[in-house]
Amino acid sequence: MALLPFYTKFNYGNSTPELMKWVALCTLPGLITQSYFFGWGTIIQLFWSTCVALFLETLVMLARKRPPTTALRDNSALVTAWLLAVAIPPLSPWWIIFIGLIFAIVITKQLYGGLGQNLFNPAMIAYVVLLISFPIQMNSWIESTQQSSNSISFIDTFLLIFLNFNTANLPLQEILTGVDGITMATPLDLFKTALHSGKTVDEILQQPQFKDLIMSSWGLVNLSYLMGGLLLLKLQVIHWHIPVSFLSSLAIISGLFTLFSPGTCAPLSIHFLSGSTMLGAFFIATDPVSASTTIKGRLVFGTFIGVMVFIIRSWGSFPDSVAFAVLLANMCVPLIDYYSKPRTYGH
Structure with missing residues (x-):
C-alpha cells in the first residue's frame, strides 16, 4: 500500500508499519499509569x-x-x-x-x-x-x-x-x-451532575475529587498520554497542527466562558485533566486516514474538534465527547480539504 500523504516527511524509511508501531508504543506511558490506578x-x-x-x-x-x-x-x-x-x-x-x-x-x-x-x-x-x-x-x-x-x-x-x-x-x-x-463516576460526569443539581462551580471544586486534580488518577493518566504525545511529535510521527489547534481552541473557548459566564461551565483544568482529552488530541484526532491532510485543513480540523468537545461536554447528554467530536470532524474532512488545499502555481 502506498504511504499515506500524512507521513511523507518522516524519516522512518516511509514505512507505515513502523509508524503505526510507534503510535502504539507511545501509548505505553498512559497505559502503564492507567493500569496502576485502575x-x-x-x-x-x-x-x-x-x-x-x-x-x-x-x-x-x-x-x-x-x-x-x-x-x-x-x-x-x-x-x-x-x-x-x-x-x-x-x-x-x-x-x-x-x-x-x-x-x-x-x-x-x-x-x-x-x-x-x-x-x-x-x-x-x-x-x-x-x-x-x-x-x-x-x-x-x-x-x-x-x-x-x-x-x-x-x-x-x-x-x-x-x-x-x-x-x-x-x-x-x-x-x-x-x-x-x-x-x-468520572470527574466530567461528577462535575456535570453537580452543576445540574444547582451547585456552584466553586462548591463543586471544593469536593475531594477536584481539590488536587493534577495529582489525581485521571489527571496523571492525561499527563501520561500527553508525555506519549509529545514523544510522537519529537519523533515526527505526527504533525503538531491538530493537537495544538485542538487544545488551543478548547483552552480559548473555556477561558472565554470562565471570564464572561462564570459558574456555567467547567474550568480548563477539568477539560484538560479528565476524560480522554490528551489521548484524543495526540492519538485519536491525528489518525492519518480520517483527518484532514492539508496544513490549513489540519488547523481547522483540530479547532473544530476542540470547540465541539467543549460544546458537547457543557450542554450535551454525555460527559465526555472526544469520540463524538472526532466523528463530526471526520464528516467535514472532504469540505475542509477542498477549501484548504494549496493552489497550483499559475492557478
Whole structure:
C-alpha cells in the first residue's frame, strides 16, 4: 500500500508499519499509569482486544480472498485495538470489545476498502456504538485502587471479564453496584451532575475529587498520554497542527466562558485533566486516514474538534465527547480539504 500523504516527511524509511508501531508504543506511558490506578483490567482488555482485532482482520481478508499478512503487517489493527481497549472501563465484559471491534475492523475499515479508504476513525466508531448501545457497561468505571481498598486481583479481574463472576462466585453486577461497590463516576460526569443539581462551580471544586486534580488518577493518566504525545511529535510521527489547534481552541473557548459566564461551565483544568482529552488530541484526532491532510485543513480540523468537545461536554447528554467530536470532524474532512488545499502555481 502506498504511504499515506500524512507521513511523507518522516524519516522512518516511509514505512507505515513502523509508524503505526510507534503510535502504539507511545501509548505505553498512559497505559502503564492507567493500569496502576485502575487495576489489571486495562492490561487484560488490551491483550484481548489485540487478539480479537487480528482475528477479525485475518477473517475479513480471507473472505475478500486476499493474503491476511498484507493487512496485518501495517499494524493499523493493532493501533485500533489498543485505542479502544484503553477507552473502555477495565471491567467491561469480554463481548464489549468483541462487538466494538466488529464495527471498527469489519464495518468501518474493511467494508470501506481497508486502510486508507475509511472515512471515520475506526476506534471512535466502535466507542460511540458501544456507548449508545450499552451505556451501563460503558460507564461502569471502577474507583482508583490508590483511593480505595477494594483492589481486585488479576485472577478475579480475568474471571469477572470473561465469566462474569469472581473466585467468591459473586457476579460482576453485584460487585459493581452492591453495598461494597467500587464503581465511580468520572470527574466530567461528577462535575456535570453537580452543576445540574444547582451547585456552584466553586462548591463543586471544593469536593475531594477536584481539590488536587493534577495529582489525581485521571489527571496523571492525561499527563501520561500527553508525555506519549509529545514523544510522537519529537519523533515526527505526527504533525503538531491538530493537537495544538485542538487544545488551543478548547483552552480559548473555556477561558472565554470562565471570564464572561462564570459558574456555567467547567474550568480548563477539568477539560484538560479528565476524560480522554490528551489521548484524543495526540492519538485519536491525528489518525492519518480520517483527518484532514492539508496544513490549513489540519488547523481547522483540530479547532473544530476542540470547540465541539467543549460544546458537547457543557450542554450535551454525555460527559465526555472526544469520540463524538472526532466523528463530526471526520464528516467535514472532504469540505475542509477542498477549501484548504494549496493552489497550483499559475492557478
